[in-house]
Amino acid sequence: MFIVRMTWGNWLFWGILAFVGINFLWLGLLEDFVPLWVGTVVGFIIFLAMLIYGPREKEEEEEG
Secondary structure (H helix, E strand, C coil), rough: CCCCCCCCCHHHHHHHHHHHHHHHHHHHHHHCCCCCCHHHHHHHHHHHEEEHHHECCCCCCCCC
């Protein structure tokens, strides 16, 4: 699977979207078994992982 290289702002957007999505899924599927704060921690870890390890745009090197 190929992940498009995105800017820091794009990864911030997708990280927030993943955080909110994980919390909604947690509310719908797992809240009866595991408390919501665990889902918040999991969502935050995934958010940080997307910001830190997401592929970045290649910086153009100037020759001269």
